[in-house]
Amino acid sequence: MSSASSPIRIALIGYGYAARTFHAPLIQSVAGLSMELVASSRPGQVQAELPGVPVESDPLRAVVAPGIDLVVIATPNDTHFPLAQAALRAGKHVVVDKPMTPDLSEARELSATAKAHGRILSVFHNRRWDSDFISVRQAMREGLIGEARHFESRIERFRPQVRDRWRERPGPATGLWWDLGPHLVDQALALFGWPDTVQANLAQQRSGATTDDWAHVVLGFGAIRAILHAGMLAAIPGPRFVVHGTRGSLVKAQPDRQEQQLIAGLRPGDPEWGIDPDPLQWRCDDGPLQTRAAVPGDQSRFYVELAQAIAGEGPNPVLPEEAIRVMAVMEAAMRAASEGRAVSPELPL
Known part of the structure; x- marks a missing residue:
């Protein structure tokens, strides 16, 4: 796992509008974060916009890839739960784009999995x-x-x-x-x-x-x-x-x-x-x-604070419990x- 002197290695899952517009540029703007892998069915577009970053066609392989510390999931809402669950069980920290999951019971299960594996689970409520x-x-x-x-x-x-x-x-x-x-x-x-x-x-x-x-x-x-x-x-x-x-x-x-x-x-x-x-x-x-x-x-503050939380230097910027309350409403x-x-x-x- 990443230490204070080494970057947090990230796998970005999905390369649609949310990933291209928000996650990729915000991640790249934060010191201490390193984009190591992108899961996408459009490798040509990824390589044109993120030169040198490897592309994996299978998102399930990407979320458990060795050498990855943080998995950022920016895929259709119905895929959030299985991808996040697999990543957490593989020992990765996880960011899920909003909404956390399509179903409240799934959101609760993800939170429990994160606690059981001692990993940070956060949700990209960037409009804060x-x-x-x-x-x-x-x-x-x-x-x-x-x-x-x-x-x-x-x-x-x-x-x-x-x-x-x-x-x-x-x-x-x-x-x-x-x-x-x-x-x-x-x-x-x-x-x-x-x-x-x-x-x-x-x-x-x-x-x-x-x-x-x-x-x-x-x-x-x-x-x-x-x-x-x-x-x-x-x-x-x-x-x-x-x-x-x-x-x-x-x-x-x-x-x-x-x-x-x-x-x-x-x-x-x-x-x-x-x-x-x-x-x-x-x-x-x-x-x-x-x-x-x-x-x-400054939406990049989400990733600044997340990096601090992973390093043990600050709180999770969006707690799973907060995202679960959003889901309930x-x-x-x-x-x-x-x-x-x-x-x-x-x-x-």
Whole structure:
């Protein structure tokens, strides 16, 4: 296993959008991490973009490959459990892209396996390090608008054409709620804790859609209501965050730009990395509208903190228990939507 003086050797499983856009560039930006192997059915693309990195066609062979310390799984959701389970049993640390698994019982089993083998299991809830969320969380902690009572978090896009990809086909943990919902739920739980109630409505709105492409979920935390919304027909998206409190309101209109920066070739450490030009706006006690600069984001912090945790120098950046809570709320929302009623989610042990 890697020591403080040697790099943490990584096998990246899958080389689709999430792996190419997020995992590979973020991993390569962090000192002490070394990409040693990629599992992919497209070796030419991997070798063109990651010269010199070996490619393995069989993901199950890759997750147990000798000489690998950390396995990063960025494959379709229904493969997360068997790949992560095999890696943990082979003595590897594991990162699973969100959602942890398609099924809550599988998520619990993975956590138990990690504990039994003394390995770190983490889930890539990268949106905790977004500029928009960090800015809103800081303002709320400062009591800028008093105590929050109404919270809106939305991720809206304009993609009117259904694409032929696994996320938009029927299957375990597919559809928009399972794609964007984990981000929305994870941030809400980080701010407010465990919800008392979950209400949900899911729909297929685009011509040819075979999975949900619109989601509206309301979490109740005592007097607080957290509205989580996602859609694919928003040519003019609503604000990323809106919070109404006992003394005023705040708005963060535009989303974090790191995904677009990564696509454009920017990397952590570049001068513009994580900079968000859209300010936080708020009004308090009937005073004037005020603004202040957004706090920069940095999703590479996930891998920085993970490397520290593997070296025994810090905590796991996303604990399995936290990801399991997200899974429980995700499943509660599916049940609420199916039954057409509010449900009370059971807090996982």
